Amino acid sequence: MSATTGVRPTKGYLMEMKRRIGFIERGTEFLKLKRDHLAKELTTSLDVLKGRRSKLLEDLRIAYRAVTAAYISLGPTEVRSQASSIKSRLELEVLPRSVMGVRYPYIKVEKEPQITGELDITLSEAAEKVLGILDDILQLAEFEARAERIADELGKTNRKVNALENTIIPSYRQVIKFIEDKLDEESLEELVRMKLIGGALARRRE
Amino acid sequence: MSPGLSYVVIRSHALMGDLLTPGQMRALAEKESLEGFVEQLADTPYGEISIGTEGDVSIALEKVFYQKFIERTMGIVDLAPTKIGDFLQSYYYLRFEVINLKRIIRGKFSGIPIPQIMESLIPIMPYMVESYEDIVEAETFQDAVRRLEGTPYAPLISSLELSEKYDALWPVEIALNYLSIREILKSLERLPQSDRGLVRRIVQVEADVENFLVAAKQRGAREDAHSPEEMFPVTYGIGPDVLREAIEADDIRAVIQGLNPPYDEIMAPLYEGDVALIRSRLRQHVYDIAKRGRAANDFGFNVVMAYLVFSEIEKDDLVGVAWGKTQGISAEDILKYLAIPNFV
Numbered sequence: 001m002s003a004t005t006g007v008r009p010t011k012g013y014l015m016e017m018k019r020r021i022g023f024i025e026r027g028t029e030f031l032k033l034k035r036d037h038l039a040k041e042l043t044t045s046l047d048v049l050k051g052r053r054s055k056l057l058e059d060l061r062i063a064y065r066a067v068t069a070a071y072i073s074l075g076p077t078e079v080r081s082q083a084s085s086i087k088s089r090l091e092l093e094v095l096p097r098s099v100m101g102v103r104y105p106y107i108k109v110e111k112e113p114q115i116t117g118e119l120d121i122t123l124s125e126a127a128e129k130v131l132g133i134l135d136d137i138l139q140l141a142e143f144e145a146r147a148e149r150i151a152d153e154l155g156k157t158n159r160k161v162n163a164l165e166n167t168i169i170p171s172y173r174q175v176i177k178f179i180e181d182k183l184d185e186e187s188l189e190e191l192v193r194m195k196l197i198g199g200a201l202a203r204r205r206e
Numbered sequence: 207m208s209p210g211l212s213y214v215v216i217r218s219h220a221l222m223g224d225l226l227t228p229g230q231m232r233a234l235a236e237k238e239s240l241e242g243f244v245e246q247l248a249d250t251p252y253g254e255i256s257i258g259t260e261g262d263v264s265i266a267l268e269k270v271f272y273q274k275f276i277e278r279t280m281g282i283v284d285l286a287p288t289k290i291g292d293f294l295q296s297y298y299y300l301r302f303e304v305i306n307l308k309r310i311i312r313g314k315f316s317g318i319p320i321p322q323i324m325e326s327l328i329p330i331m332p333y334m335v336e337s338y339e340d341i342v343e344a345e346t347f348q349d350a351v352r353r354l355e356g357t358p359y360a361p362l363i364s365s366l367e368l369s370e371k372y373d374a375l376w377p378v379e380i381a382l383n384y385l386s387i388r389e390i391l392k393s394l395e396r397l398p399q400s401d402r403g404l405v406r407r408i409v410q411v412e413a414d415v416e417n418f419l420v421a422a423k424q425r426g427a428r429e430d431a432h433s434p435e436e437m438f439p440v441t442y443g444i445g446p447d448v449l450r451e452a453i454e455a456d457d458i459r460a461v462i463q464g465l466n467p468p469y470d471e472i473m474a475p476l477y478e479g480d481v482a483l484i485r486s487r488l489r490q491h492v493y494d495i496a497k498r499g500r501a502a503n504d505f506g507f508n509v510v511m512a513y514l515v516f517s518e519i520e521k522d523d524l525v526g527v528a529w530g531k532t533q534g535i536s537a538e539d540i541l542k543y544l545a546i547p548n549f550v
Contacts, residue, residue, distance in 0.1 A: 065539070072482065073485045073543055074485075081313070085313075087315070121423040122481045125479065
């Protein structure tokens, strides 16, 4: 279906269309600004993520080796039994945060587990290693979620900008041009008609 | 030597053939997968094992290995002359019961559901208590400890005061360890004087290593550290002064280097912070004590004890290998912590 189907070629509609396209163009500019800002944020986040991830993976490997040693040394049932004796568990609160309108989770540690008292030294060492990198794990998870949501929003914004630039705005321009052409045509017709009427009236007066 | 003891010694010699060799244990640890491990195990005296598909496979396998070890112990206890049988039952059942009581008390302390606590227990008949169910059904962990009134574990009740003072379980666990060591050493009196040395050496070295590990753990919390008298009611080769020194030392290396053999060598992995390796070295040392004991008297009680010690270490190694296989841990990482393949 053509963009001009059902269009009323009136001056009022033309003014409405011009008002709308002005609004859409301003919106597109804003979206382009948002897209550029999100792209910048994403690039920075990815650079940080690369460095943090490889460091955390190394720390995790060390912590996992300690956990493995504890399991092999004590056996899975004993490890579970000792781990269950920790009264004070890890408590987290997930809060929302926003960058350029993109919401991402922020993890707040409410309470850290008290591992010193009840665990066997093997398990205690492993638990300390895991607890030592817990903040890094949470921060990285938060950062990854942030980067993922920014990338998602960047994709959406890009699609919106493209749709506006390549489809919506051209179709509005087409409608405006159609109405302007129609109105020009009508005013030309009107002028010719007025000239003919004027000529006819002049001839009658003679 | 009594005919009963002769028979059980000969039987122990024969049963040693059923134990896994270091090569077999290494081959099991080197299997690519859990399926491969179970298949390889089928070619050993453990035979075909059905582990089911539900729940944690490593825990199911752990139960199988405990069951096998308990069967081996019972097989020897049934054959042994009364005094030796009583001692062995006391030695092994008491240690398992202590583990079970710790698991029950920990479960009650942290409010674990009753079925889950029961599931974590080693499958033995109650030894010095009437029933585990009665204790598990207690409302609180204090109530669970109080239900030990009238059993040989009654002295634990007095440790509740310290436990409430620190809101911690360690006073009860330490009291339980102390009680079990005391009971084991008391039960040694059932054996002839000549047969006591091997068990005493094993019990004492285990108690010393555990004490030192507890002291090493306290190093980080020097201000909150509890008095050595509270924490180490029983010490042997590593005295309270050395333990206090270990708690207060800035560099534990110097304290370890000052220990007498075999403790200095057993504790050496503490330098690199690999505490699990200490337990592996302790098991190797216990294996060595049993082996030397057997060599010293190849036709006496030491042979029986050596068979059970080897069997228990085999069980511990197999539990570690099974867990490692379920988690896809590399053979190298598993083998590092095993006692039998590393025994020199």
